[in-house]
Each structure stands twice: as structure tokens, then as C-alpha cells.
Amino acid sequence: MADKVIVVDDEVSIATLLKFNLEQAGFEVETAHDGKTGLELAEKKDAVLIVLDLMLPEMDGLEVCKRLRQQKVNTPILMLTAKDDEFDKVLGLELGADDYLTKPFSPREVVARVKAILRRSAPQESAVEEDIIQIGDVKIVASNYEVFKQGERLELTPKEFELLAYLAKNKGRVLTRDQLLSAIWNYDFVGDTRIVDVHISHLREKIEPVTKKPTYIKTIRGLGYKMEEPTSE
Numbered sequence: 338m339a340d341k342v343i344v345v346d347d348e349v350s351i352a353t354l355l356k357f358n359l360e361q362a363g364f365e366v367e368t369a370h371d372g373k374t375g376l377e378l379a380e381k382k383d384a385v386l387i388v389l390d391l392m393l394p395e396m397d398g399l400e401v402c403k404r405l406r407q408q409k410v411n412t413p414i415l416m417l418t419a420k421d422d423e424f425d426k427v428l429g430l431e432l433g434a435d436d437y438l439t440k441p442f443s444p445r446e447v448v449a450r451v452k453a454i455l456r457r458s459a460p461q462e463s464a465v466e467e468d469i470i471q472i473g474d475v476k477i478v479a480s481n482y483e484v485f486k487q488g489e490r491l492e493l494t495p496k497e498f499e500l501l502a503y504l505a506k507n508k509g510r511v512l513t514r515d516q517l518l519s520a521i522w523n524y525d526f527v528g529d530t531r532i533v534d535v536h537i538s539h540l541r542e543k544i545e546p547v548t549k550k551p552t553y554i555k556t557i558r559g560l561g562y563k564m565e566e567p568t569s570e
Contacts, residue, residue: 345375372396406433
């Protein structure tokens, strides 16, 4: 059975075009043309990815994204926006979107981005070679895509898991934002590194004892980030 992708876009022509191209790529596609219907489809948790437009009737894409993450629906979300606005992009990422594309775009670009997100989200494509990595009170179980802190399972999105696993695999090594962008989002070009910063912020909220004084994921000013064993002060 083909993996299902949900496309939520109020422009019927765009939704139809994306549906055709994604089906040509081997996916099963279900479409919705307003945020409320899109949310109801996504809540079923039977899709591998959601392509979500920002500007929607009934309920906008940001609200749909926010509600899904509040309900612990961690299905990857590719957000589409007609606005070339940094605020909208960053807000979408902060609410839990995994990636975004700005309109206009080619359908092939959407299909390529969908495949890249799923490739990075698939357990068999884990960014770590070891099945279990323990750093401080944080345990990463790669084969199950699970993270525990002091024995309690954490809720991470696929991208958050991939980023944490990659940092853990490279413990003690400084990784630039561009390196992380390439490794986790599969971008072969220098892109918007703000997406990295937002996901680092999300991880810190979940694993750090004090978010503003990180002991696991350190910022290396002017360079990037480094994960290390926490030390008691």
C-alpha cells in the first residue's frame, strides 16, 4: 500500500497539480481546501507527511500546525506560503513545521522536498550508526526513533530527532549551521539557517534543565553548535 500524503491548499488548481505529481511519484494523496478539513484529515495519523498551505479559509495553516503539535501529532509538515516573509517562515517553524517552500514553486520541487523529508525521517535511514547513544541523562534509541530523559520518553518531531541524533553522533565536534542544514534537511546549498536555530531551540526546551543555560547543546559563537556531556557546576 502506498504511503499517504495530505495536501491542504485552498487553490484547487494547485492542490490538483500537487496531487497528480505526488501520485506519479508513488504516493497516495488526499486533498483538503480549508484548514478545518485539513486538520480533521491529519488527526487520523494515517499520513506520512502533510503539505500545508499557510493561507487557508476556516483555519490558517499556522493554527493547523499548532493544534497538531499540541495533540502530539508528529507527522512531518511541509508548509507552503505565498508570502516571502521571514516572520511567517520562522513562526511556522516555531509552531512545529519541518520545512517550508515559498510560492511560486515547481511541483517537482515539492515532490523532491517531500522525499527528502521522508528519507530523513525514516528509521532505517537513521543519522546514527549505533542503536543506543547515552549522553548525560539523555538516551537516544535510534532503531525505535525514541529519546528518553531520566527514563521518561520525550515527544520529538522527526526533524528534532534527526538533529539530536546527528549532534549526539558527533559529540564534542563543532558543527556549522550549513553542515546541519545539509545533513538533516538534505540541502546541497547554503540556505536559510534560521531553520536550524529554531529546531535547536525546540530541542533545548525538551532536554535542557534550564533552557537559557544549555548544558547539552552549546552555541559556539560565530560557528555553530556542539553537543557534549553535561558537567555539574
